[in-house]
Every structure is written in structure tokens, then in C-alpha cells.
Amino acid sequence: MTVYGNFPGSRPRRLRTTPAMRRMVAETRLDPANLILPAFVREGIDAPVAVSAMPGVQQHTLDTLRKAAVDAVSAGVSGIMLFGVPLDEKKDGRGTAGTDPDGILQVALRAVREEVGDDLIVMSDLCLDEFTDHGHCGVLTADGRVDNDATLERYAEMAQVQADAGAHVVGPSGMMDGQVGVIRDALDQTGHEDVSVLAYTVKYSSAFYGPFREAVGSSLQGDRKTYQQDPANVRESLRELALDLEEGADMVMVKPAGPYLDILAKVAEASDVPVAAYQISGEYAMIEAAAEKGWIDRDAAILESLTGIRRAGAQLILTYWATEVAQRLRG
Numbered sequence: 001m002t003v004y005g006n007f008p009g010s011r012p013r014r015l016r017t018t019p020a021m022r023r024m025v026a027e028t029r030l031d032p033a034n035l036i037l038p039a040f041v042r043e044g045i046d047a048p049v050a051v052s053a054m055p056g057v058q059q060h061t062l063d064t065l066r067k068a069a070v071d072a073v074s075a076g077v078s079g080i081m082l083f084g085v086p087l088d089e090k091k092d093g094r095g096t097a098g099t100d101p102d103g104i105l106q107v108a109l110r111a112v113r114e115e116v117g118d119d120l121i122v123m124s125d126l127c128l129d130e131f132t133d134h135g136h137c138g139v140l141t142a143d144g145r146v147d148n149d150a151t152l153e154r155y156a157e158m159a160q161v162q163a164d165a166g167a168h169v170v171g172p173s174g175m176m177d178g179q180v181g182v183i184r185d186a187l188d189q190t191g192h193e194d195v196s197v198l199a200y201t202v203k204y205s206s207a208f209y210g211p212f213r214e215a216v217g218s219s220l221q222g223d224r225k226t227y228q229q230d231p232a233n234v235r236e237s238l239r240e241l242a243l244d245l246e247e248g249a250d251m252v253m254v255k256p257a258g259p260y261l262d263i264l265a266k267v268a269e270a271s272d273v274p275v276a277a278y279q280i281s282g283e284y285a286m287i288e289a290a291a292e293k294g295w296i297d298r299d300a301a302i303l304e305s306l307t308g309i310r311r312a313g314a315q316l317i318l319t320y321w322a323t324e325v326a327q328r329l330r331g
Helices: 012-016 019-025 062-075 104-116 148-164 179-189 207-215 235-247 258-270 281-292 298-311 322-330
Strands: 035-042 058-060 079-085 121-126 169-172 196-203 251-255 275-278 316-318
Touching (some): 104 121, 148 169, 148 179, 196 235, 196 258, 235 251, 258 298
Parallel strands (some): 079 121, 169 196
């Protein structure tokens, strides 16, 4: 046999011969503890409402949300991220329902904490977009621009009421400058020093958010390109990371996950706190749609997509398949 380089002595296929061999030498492992379940809870419904663009995902009632939390605990999922969907008539320009102690998100936080206690890390989305009648993540100026600093005041109020309602972790997702520091300050000043901040550090202005906006009943006018990041850029992600760490972020996130694995890898390499990634609604919908057409193996594609996110450096992954995948991983 002709020798080419180190062949035939060097044969990488030896480590791929059997499932047991491949499992033994795998560099990346996915565990239920890596997974966080995003969940939507809607005010004023008696039965869950399916999200048409996200097969298998629904807007929960409080009762079905409690069950989803219990199921997540049983599967070994680490956390649940709650999004509130208020009645349309409760939306206004300042997102008042988002800071109402009896608003849907705060009611849901209390319900889940009562159901599962500390067995599941209960997280809350900290943003105004679900609660404003214009659908933006902040307060608007008279000429329709998002007022960064006025919005920070509202975020500080949201942090306090969410922590009061039982959130272990608040997740500011609005991409306002200075949001992490203001929220950390607000939590500390109100006796919530133990509540963590999961910073949406890298959040791109993405076409893949489309199905999510149905799930939260968004009434967005215009777009969010003045505060979410340009998909063409890399360096500003590392700048956002440095700023969030300086402001006291306990964990940081990259969103979306799949189209931005290069960014995720850079953030994971540079961060000294846990790194999360959000596999968003469009990523979910693409796999479900292709599988429904019979074009791909659904279960294999789900695991491959999550393994890729984990391999790129995410310690935590927010995914709508969290409970399903955790159950599969446990066998």
C-alpha cells in the first residue's frame, strides 16, 4: 500500500466505529441541565392557545403553565423563562401592565414559584414590548424615537416588581445602553441582592423573530434597528459584553443562536461568567416546518442544532424543545 503522509498508520475512522466509541470520545455533551424552557402566559384565556407559526408551542393559561413547569422539573430542565401576554386594552405607551404587581407576568411568576419553589430557576423577560401599544421595547419620545434613559427608569421598576413576585433571574432584553447597571442597582436597593441578571448582551435585529411576535401578540410599529444590533457587525458584540460585565451581569446571552455561532464562540471565549444562547422562534419554526414536509429527520435535526450551539460555547440554551429534549436525553 502506498503511504500518503501518515496514512495508513493514521486512521481517524477508528474512533467512529461504533455508537459506544463515538459516545466515549465526544467532545461536546448535551445535558438536561443545559436547557431552559421559554414559556408564554396569556391573560384572559380559559384554555391554551396554539401559536400557529410554532407547532407544539402555546400561550399558556396559569394552570397549564404550572403543569409545564412541573414537567420541566421532572425532565431535569434547569430553568423556565416567562413572557407575559396582557389583554390588548391594558397596553399603553409606557407599558404600565409590565410593572403592575397584579399584571399577568407577575401573577405567573408567583404561580410558578408556588408550584415548583426552588426546584426550577424561574426567570422573567424584562422588557416593555409585550406591554406597550406601539410594540417597542421602551418609552417613546414625541417624535417616535425610543428614549433610552426614560426607558431605564421603567426597567428599574420592572426589575423590582419581578423580583418581588419571585423571579430568581431577570433577563433584560431591550438592548438599552446602561440597562444592566440600572437594573442591578434597583435590585440591590430594594433588598434583592440575590436575584441574578441574565443580560441579553448580544441581540441582533433578526428576521428570525417573526413567529415570536405572534406568540406575544406584538403590535410593533416600525422596527428595532436603532437598539438591536446590525447582523453585519462583530466588534460591537464584544463591546457590549465588556460593558455588561462591568455593569454587573451575572450571566450573558447571545440571541439568536444558530445564525450567530461565530459570535457565540467569541463571547464564550471572552466571558468570565456563564454564557447562554437563545434558539429563537424562527430557528424552531424552520426545523418543524421542514420536518412536517418530510425533508429532514426532526429529532436528529433538533439534537444537531442544539449540539452546535453547545459546541460553540453556550453553557445554557433557551429552546422551546427544552422539556422534550431533556426527556429524550434521559432515555
